Each structure stands twice: as C-alpha cells, then as structure tokens.
Amino acid sequence: MATIDPSLYLRNQTTGRTPSPELGKDEFMKILMAQLQNQDPLNPMEDRDFIAQMATFSSLEQMMNMASSIDHLVQNQLISPVIQYSHMIGKEVTYQSFDEETGQKKDIVTSKVIAVSQKDGWAILELENGEKVYADAIMQVKDPSAEKVETPKEDDGESNNEE
Secondary structure, eight states: OOOOOGGGSGGGSOOOOOOOSOOOHHHHHHHHHHHHHTSOTTSOOOHHHHHHHHHHHHHHHHHHHHHHHHHHHHHHHTSOHHHHTGGGTTOEEEEEEEOTTTOOEEEEEEEEEEEEEEETTEEEEEETTSOEEEGGGEEEEEOTTSOOOOOOOOOOSOOSOOO
C-alpha cells in the first residue's frame, strides 16, 4: 500500500495570506467580479457606476503599461555606449571632417573603426586613419567584409521573350 507524504496534509499547509501593497490589474478585476457577483439583485449597480469602474480599470492598465515602458527605457539608457557601439568595430564609416582651428567643413572621409571608447557618456569611434569621431556624427556605415552583389544590367528595351 502506498503511503501519503506528510507534507501534503492540510495541517502542514500555510493558511495565512501575504498581503501585497500593490493593486494590479488582476486584483482590480477580481474585486470588480466579486462586486458584480455579490450585488443586490433588487438594486443592481448603476450603468454609469459600472462604466466608471471599467474606465478606472482601463486607466490602471495603461498606467502599468506606461510604467513598464519607462522602466525599459531607463534600462536601455543604462547600457554603456561602448557596449552599444561595439558592433561597429571592423565597419567602414563615412563622416564629415572639420578643420580643428576654424571649425570649417572639410572633406567627407571614410575609414575603418578599430576601437570604441567613451567620453562624458558619448560613444567615440577610433578610426584606422588616427581620428576619433563621435558616433552620432557618422553619415554612413558599411561592412567591408560583405560580398558585393552584382547589379542587374539595365534593360535596353528589347525583350528576348517572344511569345
């Protein structure tokens, strides 16, 4: 005969509840459903009261979604710029160069990224040509290791499909 595990006895189960300081959408919906199930059938809840409670539920849900989105945004902001831009190492970048003395625009330069560093919270790309450029100053990024795809020849207007 099989024996019963004593940990499964009801007297060994916890009977106390742990109250939560937060009222989420699930708890709000449970309260609303309990209210609807236990209302006086001779004096039911007014339509506008029910609509107001549903609007409150909808607002609560939207606020929770917004809080979650803000938390996600904050977590993304905490990622180091060096980690964020580390995938740029080995890529060719194009940027506008400036004269350091006058601040005048010079040529558009292309160079390969060899390292990524950080200064005052901004990512700086260190290039093969010895320059350091802020990541937000980059105009174009290319992967030099990617295979070049042949472009199809332009149609000369003549068709070989004679049907």
